[in-house]
Amino acid sequence: MNVTFKQLSIFVSIARYGTLTQAAEALFMTKGAVSQALAELENQLGVRLFDRQRARLHINHEGRKLLPVADELLARLSGIEQLFGDRVPEMRLQVGCTRTIGSYVLPDMLQAFDRENGCLPGVVIGNSQEIGNMIHRFDIDMALVEGAVSDPYLVCESWVEDEMVIVAGRHHPLAREKSVTFGRLSRERWLLREPGSSSRAFFDNQLALYLDNPRVSLSLNASDAILSCVYNNLGLTFISSRMLGQPLYAGHFVTLDPGKRFLRRFTMCYHRDKYISPTLGKWLQFCRTWCMT
Helix, strand or coil, X not given: CCCCHHHXXXXXXXXXXXXXXXXXXXXXXCHHHHHHHHHHHHHHHCCCCEEEECCEEXXXXXXXXXXXXXXXXXXXXXXXXXXXXXXXXXXXXXXXXXXXXXXXXXXXHHHHHHHHXXXXXXXXXXXXXXXXXXXXXCCCCEEEEECCXXXXXXXXXXEEEEEEEEEEEXXXXXXXXXXXXXXXXXXXEEEEECCCCHHHHHHXXXXXXXXXXXXXXXXXXXXXXXXXXXXXXXXXXXXXXXXXXXXXXXXXXXXXXXXXXXXXXXXXXXXXXXXXXXXXXXXXXXXXXXXXX
């Protein structure tokens, strides 16, 4: 058996993109060359790594066994290249974040990390469902997500505390109230993040339990768009208090007090089979230290 790093790189790219065409484009190769390399790898291993469905290739059980091993070997090869390559700092790391963290927490983290190390990781931002899928496909090395995670394939660490708050525009009738009842809130329109996001799940599993059939009038995947709608008195929203700390939003919104606080924890996680390279280890330790500052 003579499995090459090139074959493993092509295999990982196909697993990531799901088609030969997209994998070839990402690798700057022809589709035929990618197809041939995959066929040679499968012949050497004596198994099929993907299930074919028209133009799509879906990684199967055998492919999922190979994926963490291929990911580790490629990471180790990258480490060797960095040891004996040029001395320009380079962060070969992909970090996934859910949108609130990516927009309102990560920028400060990146500033501190760059100041200490002179380099930055790659960043992918999506909702919890999207980020979870990326971890399972080994598209990203680790993730910072909102809320708790219950997935047997992930290693998770409780990270930063966050508070979710009920927000109205400053000209909303409820903005003048010192406190509001859940009964009153039940009669309002709600403008929320899309299903599949951690913020929406937290609303459904926490605040919604105190409301009588809450009316979700609008679901969007962009918090800025939601706040713009709230500013125009189209309804209330339920967001991280960290968002209101941004100078852009100062004075435009009011936090409503229902007599109860809604606290959650951000989570740091990575796949249980993920190889902890020196680069990934450095980032994980930075995250642990940063959350204590």
